Amino acid sequence: MRYLPHTPEEVDAMLRVVGKGSLDELFDTVPEAARFSGALAVAPALAEPALMAHLEQLANQNDGARMLSFLGGGMYDHHIPPAVDQLLLRSEFYTAYTPYQPEVAQGTLQAIWEFQTIVSELYGLPLANASLYDGASATAEAALMARRLTKRSRVLLCGTVHPHYRETTRTYLTAEPEAYVGLPLAASGHSDLGAIEAALGDDVAAVIVGYPSFVGPISDLRAIAQLAQSRGALLVTANSEPYALALVESPGALGADIAVGEGQPLACPPQFGGPGVGLFACRDDRRYLQQLPGRLCGETVDVRGQRGYVLTLSTREQHIRRDRATSNICTNQGLLALSLLIRASLLGKRGFIEVAQQCAQKARYLEQRLLQLDGFSRAVTGPFFNEFAVRVRGGSAARVCDALERRGILAGIDLGRLEPGWGDRLLVAVTEKHSRADLDRLVSELDQV
Numbered sequence: 001m002r003y004l005p006h007t008p009e010e011v012d013a014m015l016r017v018v019g020k021g022s023l024d025e026l027f028d029t030v031p032e033a034a035r036f037s038g039a040l041a042v043a044p045a046l047a048e049p050a051l052m053a054h055l056e057q058l059a060n061q062n063d064g065a066r067m068l069s070f071l072g073g074g075m076y077d078h079h080i081p082p083a084v085d086q087l088l089l090r091s092e093f094y095t096a097y098t099p100y101q102p103e104v105a106q107g108t109l110q111a112i113w114e115f116q117t118i119v120s121e122l123y124g125l126p127l128a129n130a131s132l133y134d135g136a137s138a139t140a141e142a143a144l145m146a147r148r149l150t151k152r153s154r155v156l157l158c159g160t161v162h163p164h165y166r167e168t169t170r171t172y173l174t175a176e177p178e179a180y181v182g183l184p185l186a187a188s189g190h191s192d193l194g195a196i197e198a199a200l201g202d203d204v205a206a207v208i209v210g211y212p213s214f215v216g217p218i219s220d221l222r223a224i225a226q227l228a229q230s231r232g233a234l235l236v237t238a239n240s241e242p243y244a245l246a247l248v249e250s251p252g253a254l255g256a257d258i259a260v261g262e263g264q265p266l267a268c269p270p271q272f273g274g275p276g277v278g279l280f281a282c283r284d285d286r287r288y289l290q291q292l293p294g295r296l297c298g299e300t301v302d303v304r305g306q307r308g309y310v311l312t313l314s315t316r317e318q319h320i321r322r323d324r325a326t327s328n329i330c331t332n333q334g335l336l337a338l339s340l341l342i343r344a345s346l347l348g349k350r351g352f353i354e355v356a357q358q359c360a361q362k363a364r365y366l367e368q369r370l371l372q373l374d375g376f377s378r379a380v381t382g383p384f385f386n387e388f389a390v391r392v393r394g395g396s397a398a399r400v401c402d403a404l405e406r407r408g409i410l411a412g413i414d415l416g417r418l419e420p421g422w423g424d425r426l427l428v429a430v431t432e433k434h435s436r437a438d439l440d441r442l443v444s445e446l447d448q449v
Helices: 008-018 048-059 082-088 106-123 135-150 163-172 193-199 221-230 242-246 286-291 334-371 397-405 436-448
Strands: 154-157 180-182 204-210 234-239 258-262 278-282 297-301 307-311 376-378 387-392 425-429
Touching: 082 334, 106 242, 106 278, 106 297, 106 307, 106 334, 135 154, 135 163, 135 204, 135 234, 135 258, 135 278, 135 286, 154 163, 163 180, 193 221, 204 221, 221 234, 234 242, 242 334, 334 376, 334 387, 334 425, 334 436, 387 397, 397 425, 397 436
Parallel strands: 154 180, 154 204, 204 234, 234 258
Antiparallel strands: 258 278, 297 307, 376 387, 387 425
16 A cells, blocks of 8 residues: 555544644653754655655665676576566555465465465475475475484485575584584585485485585486485485476476475565575375475365365464474465465466576576686586586686676675685576676676686
């Protein structure tokens, strides 16, 4: 609802109700010495178009307001059409409360059910929940769920998983430090099958891998799934870029037991590191259904045989008796889940694939151009989606990032900030929003640096 000021008549009516003759009388209890007197030092009022132009001018004074960005690393700047925001602003969505009472919340529940359907299709797994806070919390919840299902204690996290996801999972397991086992990132950027096999013991509940890898490459999930499951462990995949799943095989089709990830690229632009929307799906198994964290919306029929939607297996223990809960998260990112649903519906399957193809093609064009420059070489091996790492020969990625930032370009992520020994590698991300001129500009500036 737009802001509409009260008319003088409405103000007078409200003052009569409270027994005051003027607005000033409302502040009689404030001592005179504490009151501000005189005129505020503010500029005269502006018409709405002039005010919007003035605010935009002020915003453009911020450092980086108009910078060309190739940042990724878990947050990606894809196009979010204005139609998404306009639909989100509908009051029945924007002010909706938690849907405990299905008789008055069918719209919200149906939206959640449709969201779960999209997540299930993305990950190739039949069961999906109503979202979690972000990809990091979803990864940690998957680790806890795997431990409950297998009755085993330890979890292997490969270096291909986003570093923040790894740290969040480690935090969740703080009470049992030995439960978290971190495996190093292989020099190729892939999950190290040999390291996984060496670490797989009878007490390992799950192997968690990045798909694609945090630094770009797409690992062979089928081989990892066969290895993990032959030892009684589950395979969990963590994905930060849902558009990648338009071109690569889904985790479920390759043997994953649980798939989690971040939905931000489909839901909203990256802004100050968040917010995000956690995606979570798993196999169609009664044991998995009973251990699924967070909320789950189901489809049913009422006494008249009409289709309806309800929260399923949302136990009171999750909200009150926390020691018996499957998760300490008893809510979901409802508005962002709805945003993801709207964006995915506007795209459709064909549009979803077209965006992914643009991202992949532009990323390959940029990589080829960069590898032609003196001083840059391929840092990892194998196929990738829209994000890749290049090695800066004879220098550091941090120096390159600093130099291009002064030229108005965010060249990517200095991997030395996140991975020990990777200080000479630059992680670059491309989306459909980058034009060929943007890509050529980055190459030209890097050539000069």
